[in-house]
Amino acid sequence: ETGVTQSPTHLIKTRGQQVTLRCSSQSGHNTVSWYQQALGQGPQFIFQYYREEENGRGNFPPRFSGLQFPNYSSELNVNALELDDSALYLCASRPGGPGETQYFGPGTRLLVL
Amino acid sequence: QKEVEQDPGPLSVPEGAIVSLNCTYSNSAFQYFMWYRQYSRKGPELLMYTYSSGNKEDGRFTAQVDKSSKYISLFIRDSQPSDSATYLCAMKDSGAGSYQLTFGKGTKLSVIP
Numbered sequence: 001e002t003g004v005t006q007s008p009t010h011l012i013k014t015r016g017q018q019v020t021l022r023c024s025s026q027s028g029h030n031t032v033s034w035y036q037q038a039l040g041q042g043p044q045f046i047f048q049y050y051r052e053e054e055n056g057r058g059n060f061p062p063r064f065s066g067l068q069f070p071n072y073s074s075e076l077n078v079n080a081l082e083l084d085d086s087a088l089y090l091c092a093s094r095p096g097g098p099g100e101t102q103y104f105g106p107g108t109r110l111l112v113l
Numbered sequence: 114q115k116e117v118e119q120d121p122g123p124l125s126v127p128e129g130a131i132v133s134l135n136c137t138y139s140n141s142a143f144q145y146f147m148w149y150r151q152y153s154r155k156g157p158e159l160l161m162y163t164y165s166s167g168n169k170e171d172g173r174f175t176a177q178v179d180k181s182s183k184y185i186s187l188f189i190r191d192s193q194p195s196d197s198a199t200y201l202c203a204m205k206d207s208g209a210g211s212y213q214l215t216f217g218k219g220t221k222l223s224v225i226p
Contacts, residue, residue: 033214040121042218044216045214105156
């Protein structure tokens, strides 16, 4: 177990709705990233938060937004859901330092109907 | 051309076989190379982490990086049924910005008893 937890585990929404996914980072980790993993694909980087500020973003539209809280937990919000947003959403945390790698949570599986 | 290419398989081997998994990449700025194992409907689990070129061994697993050929490999010796999973290669450049991993699509491995 990595110590990274995510909630909920599964979620079903309809097109046009909004969704919030939550992540609790591993203790001592001040950086959190979110990834989208479509079926049969590798994870794709959405964005990263460091000390409550977004400091990197992948090729995702603004309807994907996030927050990081002082206790380093995090949220991913997706507005105006589309069918293609159906995927496993992964949260990953890491401590500071240039060489440290990321540790992933179990993911939230989102289905958009 | 994708930045990271990985044969999705599926790859099926008998128990005890040596497994060879590999990825090629096009971005010469990649300096950090990782292999993750992902069981069905779970988050990726870090297996191996290497910096720049060379070999790294950990138990039955050996990771190799050849930066001149832009080619990385993961070898699994004495493969076990419990090794059946999807194996993802991931890479990162040495930039000081966000810790963004670029993944391959993953190779699905089945080890047959």
